[in-house]
Amino acid sequence: GVFTDARLQTDTQRIQDYYGHSGRDLATVEPQVTKLPDNRVDVVFVIHEGKRTGVGTISFVGNHAYSAQKLKSVIVSKQHNLLSWLNRKDVFDEAKLAADQEALRQYYMAHGYADFRVVDEQHTFNEATGRYHITYTIEEGPRYRFSTVSIDSSIPNVNTASLRPVLRTRPGNVFDATAVEKTIEDLTVQLARQGFTFAQVRPRGDRNYENHTIALTYLIDEGPRVYIERINIYGNTKTRDYVIRREFDASEGDPYNRVLIDRAQRRLRNLDYFKSVNITTEPGSAPDRVIINVQVEEQSTGEFSIGVGYSSTGFIAELSMNERNFLGRGQQLSASVGYGQDQQTYSLSFTDPWFLGYRMSAGFDIYQNVYSSWSSRPFDQTTTGGGLRLGLPITDDLTIEANYKLSLDDVSNSTDTPSFPDGKTWTSSLGYAIRYSTIDNLNDPRSGVYGKFAQDFAGVGGDTKFIRSTIDARYYKELYADADIVGLLKFSAGNITGIGQDVRALDNFFKGGETIRGFATYGIGPRDAQGIAVGGKNFYAATAEIQFPMPALPPDFGLRGAVFADAGSLFDTDIAGATNDNTLRSSVGASILWSSPIGLLRADFAQAITKAKSDNTEFFRFSAGKQF
Incomplete structure (x- = not known):
């Protein structure tokens, strides 16, 4: 290419900025130009990288409503801790300082402090430690x-x-x-x-x-009558153009409205496909025309994880893969393989959030669960199935979903358990679900309401006929925002009713474990003459929980503690000769929670308070997975 001093300075600055964003703020870049014959030059960049610079401490001056620990969890910059060598979150980057101030402003403005402002920002480098100290001086003002x-x-x-x-x-x-x-x-x-x-x-x-x-x-x-002349998209090396364009409520030729453009920008950021999204405008070919420029920076959208745990069913290991922007089409593909002491699980799931170009989701699920005989279920069972689903958002908070499911249960080696006879049974069902959510963060909720009502109608072919209804409701609220203490109230219930036939044991609800902690898997509910859990046609469960930061640990560790009380019951069955005790079961306990890249990991320690004579209890349980 053509050599110019301006291009040389631009390239030098780009290299310098790259090192700065990577935490090597002290790196120096010196270009050396050697003239050659025929109007040619050699350009060499001499780079002294220096040591990686991090953030040693972050402090706040003028904060009264919220503690420094709470404000540290709000901003983008993170100070050095024991995990910094692994996650590199403590990297110092001057670009983060502006993001910090905006994050503080948004947080205070969302909590009543309309006069809030950042008065000053100072960052000083400590050569002895190789880290920066950042100080934000703020003025909160009154709460409105x-x-x-x-x-x-x-x-x-x-x-x-x-x-x-x-x-x-x-x-x-x-x-x-x-x-x-x-x-x-x-x-x-x-x-x-x-x-x-x-x-x-x-x-x-x-x-x-x-x-x-x-x-x-x-x-x-x-407003002024201005129309969108063109929408230009830059920087999307993987994501298809239409995946970005469909997040706009307006297209080329439509009236221009800045509010709808800002809405599209937030939607694009929430997709989590891009490291950054910037939307700017420029005049069009006429006074009433405007050109919209969308600049994105791609980021990795694939996740691969390995999990290991232990529960009352024994050792568990899981290998999972998730790609949320499959082939750049904005589709989600996930697969997992799990292996346990008495079980193996396999699953494949695909979701298109814009089916046939409309803002509705469609997808399918395929799975197989293989259970070997163990004390609570002395028979072998293999369940193979799949399903199709279609989701339609009514509003930003309300979604309706329709689904079809088909599964085959194969039970064997059940000679001593007449409640679970050997044989193969097909279940074919149509269902729907209504979901409402105002949860602020599905991965780490602090406030909001979540509700779901679902029904499945089995008997569209297959061997079983029943109606299954379930409800799940949750309420999160910050009890003390300064200390990041969150309260959770949760209620769930279900009923299954046979249509012209008894409900078989395999179709019943089975509870214990995570629903009412302190009880083992299949630990509560009706039991047959052999003492085997046969499940129940009705259940209800309630939880009151308080979550809080772990003392002496920085918020970016992602570790939290909780105390809880659970209560509920499982009762009523069509299995002949089975017990039917609807005693209220209850428990209290404490938990350790970790918001990990593969979802929420939690260890529960619980003590049963009230129980039936036939119930099985457990003190410790480890679980992993998403909360919603």
């Missing part, structure tokens, strides 16, 4: 609440009363800038659906400095 919330429109024929159901802010609530931003998006989308495509929504907050309240008004005005 909404006094009134109203909608005012200057556009004729806008029915403001019809817009009130989408409001996420209520009088008396703590001021929340995030809720205001989401409400603006929801109002903009709703107005567009009503035909007001150029409507713009902006908030006006009138502060009462004495009462520390804000009177909030959403102002609706007619």
